[in-house]
Amino acid sequence: MRYKGYVVTYAGDGQKVNNENYFLNGVYKRDIEQKSYFDENRNFGTRNLYGLSGGTRCAEEGNELSRLSVELLEQYFGSDFNAENRAYFKETNDAIRSHIFEKAGRHFEVDTSVLYIEKDVARVYNIGSIPVFYFDGKNMKKLSGNSPETVDVEKNFLGEEGIVLTDVAKKKTVPFLGYADDECEAVPFVSEPVRLKKKGFVVLCSKAVxxxxxxxGILSVLKDKSIKACDKALRITDKAIEAAPDGTYSVEIVEVGHGIPAADTEVKSLETLVVASLICGLVFFMGSFVINPIVDFVDYCKTIVENIGTEEDSEGELKWIPKEDVEEEPIFNIFTNVPGDGQDDDPLVDEESEDTEGSQTTETTRPVQGPSQEHTEVQGPQRPAVQPSAAPSTAPVTAPAPATESASETVPTPTPEVSGENETVIDFT
Structure with missing residues (x-):
């Protein structure tokens, strides 16, 4: 959180000075004027300290004593005031009492309230009647209070045989700083911790306000959103002056969440980066379980759409009908005139068998078919058979016997025509 303080002091008609002093994160009143305004924008990490002190009975000496109170508070600025609040109030009470003794026993009263904020948690410590309020944006509650009547005080003393013993005794507390009674302890009232909300306000003011x-009257100004934060302290003071012009007033306002410091921004950015990384990792590892079913469903829908056709009905309207399976026409082999399976076979090369002596040659011929003609057998000069390359023969090759003259003049006798479903074997002798 970031905080900004505003303060207005006013000395009533006929009064020379205002007997109240303020403390805002190390800054306190130095110049005495009838009416003054000051704002500060100093933030010191996680610890912020504000205070308001007022002296009574005599304006000039009251102003001096209240200034002494805030000057001593400056020594505790930046430290853990939750742990050192008793030390501060005891030191301040002793200093004011010493000043009183110098003034020949004159009576003075000093009221002091301290607001300590650590990160976004606030506590109020006070002795006397300086009120402190917290406005969270809707409601306002009082944080200051009266000091406890009695407190337990521990005292160490030396017992028998040099043993240090501790004795606990109850003592009364001082009603204000400067109370001349050695039997009383300067123990402040301590409020409960309050977690501050952004755009809220903490108000320290004179009891006279x-x-x-x-x-x-204070709440109405805090609720009025048309009044800027820097003008709220001035508006509260003006309302008090209108009601009682001769009074002495001090109003100190701390604005909560004036801005976000860089440190908090870095922390929030880091948290955002970590969350984004976790989400990306989850999507990466779990995406397949979500995306794959969707892709499969889309493919299934595409398949259904592809298998659906349209045709016009009698009225000219389109209706969806499933596609009919179209039978593919067989591939016609142009070499053999035989419908086949589309394989590129060589019809001129037939399987032939040749014996090892070369005396006889057998040839297998395939009858020629046509779509509208009868099967006929074609014969002619034969060529040597081509052996398949996939299974070469390892047997020795024997040259064929020389053809005789009678064999060359012999004309093969035609064989009877057979059905195309059977093969015809021609034996040349």
Whole structure:
């Protein structure tokens, strides 16, 4: 969280000075004017300290004593005030009492309230009647209170044989700083921790402001969104001046969530990056379980659509009908005039068998078919058979016997025509 403080002080008509002093993150009032305005925008990491102190009975000496209170508070700025609040109030009470003794025992009262904010949690410590309020955007509640009547005080003393013993005794608390009683302890009231919300306000003000305009008057200004944050302290002071011009007033407002520091921005950016990385990893590992079924479903739908055709009915309207399976026409082999399976076979090369002596040659011929003609057998000069290359023969090759003159003049006798479903074997002798 980021915080910004605004403060307005006013000395009533006929008064020379305002007997109240403020503390805003290390800055306190130095110049005494009838009416002053100051705003600060200093933020110191996780610890912020604000205070308001007011002296009574005498304006000039009251201003001096209240300034002494905030000057001592500066020594605790930046430290853990939750642990050192008692030390501060005891030191301040002793310093004011010493000043009183210098003034020949004159009576002074100093009220002090301290607002300590660590990160976004606030606590209020106060002795006296300086009220502190917190407005969360809707409601306002009082954080300050009265000091406890009694407190337990531990005292160490030396017992028998040099043993240190501890004794616990109850003591009364001082009603204000500067209370001249050695038997009383300067123990502040400590509020419960309050988690601050962005766009909220914490108000420290004089008791006279509450006496004049009341808590409702303060709340009405805080709720009015038309009034800027920097003008709210001034508006509350003006309302008090209108009601009682001769009064002395101080109003200190701390705006919550004025902005976000860079450190918090880096932390939030890192958290966002980690979350985004986890989401990407989850999508990467789990995406297949989600995407694959979707892809399969889309493919299934495409298959259904591809198997659906359209045709016009009698009225000219289109209707969906399933496609009919079309039988493919057989591939016609142009070499053998025989319908085949589309394989590129060589019809001129037939399987032939040749014996090892070369005396006889057998040839297998395939009858020629046509779509509308009868099967006829074609004969002619024969050529040597071509052996398949896939299974070469390892037997020795024997030259064929020389053909005789009678054999060359012999004309093969035609064989009877047979059906195309059977093969015809011609034996040349």
């Amino acid at each position: 509450v006496d004049v305009i009341g808590e409702k």
